Amino acid sequence: MKSRIPFLLSILFVSINTAYAGIQEKSKTTCCLPPVNTHPENWKNSEIANLLKKGKVVSIRSMREHLHSLGKKAEFDGKVFIVEFDNGLKAVFKSFSKDDLEDAYAEVAAYQASIALGFPNVPPTIMTEINGMKGSLQLFVETNIDALDPGIYETALKETSLEDKANLKLFYFVFGQWDSGAHNTLIFKDKVKTYLIAIDNSGIRNHQFVKYGSLPFVRLCYSDSLQTNDWHKPFPFNEAKVIQNPTSEKLKKILGNNFPESFYQSFKSYGYPFRYVIYRNSLWRQFHAGDEKFVVSFTNHLSDQTRKKLKSLNLARLKKIFACAKNADFLTPAYLNAILDRRNQVLQYFDKQSASDKGEF
Ligand SMILES: Nc1ncnc2c1ncn2[C@@H]1O[C@H](COP(=O)(O)OP(=O)(O)OP(=O)(O)O)[C@@H](O)[C@H]1O
Numbered sequence: 001m002k003s004r005i006p007f008l009l010s011i012l013f014v015s016i017n018t019a020y021a022g023i024q025e026k027s028k029t030t031c032c033l034p035p036v037n038t039h040p041e042n043w044k045n046s047e048i049a050n051l052l053k054k055g056k057v058v059s060i061r062s063m064r065e066h067l068h069s070l071g072k073k074a075e076f077d078g079k080v081f082i083v084e085f086d087n088g089l090k091a092v093f094k095s096f097s098k099d100d101l102e103d104a105y106a107e108v109a110a111y112q113a114s115i116a117l118g119f120p121n122v123p124p125t126i127m128t129e130i131n132g133m134k135g136s137l138q139l140f141v142e143t144n145i146d147a148l149d150p151g152i153y154e155t156a157l158k159e160t161s162l163e164d165k166a167n168l169k170l171f172y173f174v175f176g177q178w179d180s181g182a183h184n185t186l187i188f189k190d191k192v193k194t195y196l197i198a199i200d201n202s203g204i205r206n207h208q209f210v211k212y213g214s215l216p217f218v219r220l221c222y223s224d225s226l227q228t229n230d231w232h233k234p235f236p237f238n239e240a241k242v243i244q245n246p247t248s249e250k251l252k253k254i255l256g257n258n259f260p261e262s263f264y265q266s267f268k269s270y271g272y273p274f275r276y277v278i279y280r281n282s283l284w285r286q287f288h289a290g291d292e293k294f295v296v297s298f299t300n301h302l303s304d305q306t307r308k309k310l311k312s313l314n315l316a317r318l319k320k321i322f323a324c325a326k327n328a329d330f331l332t333p334a335y336l337n338a339i340l341d342r343r344n345q346v347l348q349y350f351d352k353q354s355a356s357d358k359g360e361f
């Protein structure tokens, strides 16, 4: 009997170990499965945002390194990280300095707008703080194609339904996301359809003037010394000026000392002429002017459902959408009214279209 004790003990040891390894294997496979359906069709479900808020960070890596390790291109300037949580979710953290969180508020508001409208596909986004850094946190979208590879974005546009594409452009126009294009789009495909995912929506914070069908003029800089005295005048769309082959030096020579040195130093031409207007003591730049490949946020398609959603926008609903940004400098009455003005431009355009279809003109 005595001699059998070590034998029984060793069997017990082996079986405990096997059981433990089994548990470990099981938790390995279940820990990494997201605890919630993360498909774009489920992004309106508030559970995802709740889990992003509650999750504990288990790893944080530079997005640039992550993209390069997958052979993807990294075309962005900000401090962007990919974060993994203990609940299995992955997210993109964009860190901003504590006194300039306006971009982060705009990102969150863009997600809220997508919920209010029912379009476009903006991954769930919240405000957060990680390791003492503040910023926006957005659900990470796993994609196996790179929108920046030649021809991929154009093909995806063709594959996307007319309705989805039109709604994306209407969102861009009405909410003022001027920084659109392949570099701020993810392409997600499932067995049924191709989804265009709108990321990096911070451009919606910028004040701008635009006519439906054209590129917006986006406010870059304000300077009292300009003394334009034109508050009572409409935006001078027809008085835009162009600087060919712009450089920081050329801009400084033409625009003078009205703007800070940091503005000239951070200037990027993107390889296109610099088209601008000086109005209301500010410099307004028409981004993408001269880029014939740029897809303008304009569509001839408006479904009844989208018309209803756009009509339902009013100041109260916009204030709710921008609730997270209530202390932001950009959130002025003029900013909110400009969104409603752009919405009105769209509705008027389509009203005219249907009137002319009926032969009323
Ligand atoms: N939700 C997301 N899911 C997956 N990848 C993402 C997501 N958001 C951003 N990325 C990746 O991170 C990159 C940088 O993000 P983003 O464009 O928002 O940064 P940015 O620094 O604000 O850009 P920019 O320089 O254009 O202002 C994107 O090009 C994309 O590859």
Ligand SMILES: [Mg+2]
Binding pocket: 075, 076, 183, 184, 200
């Ligand atoms: Mg970007």
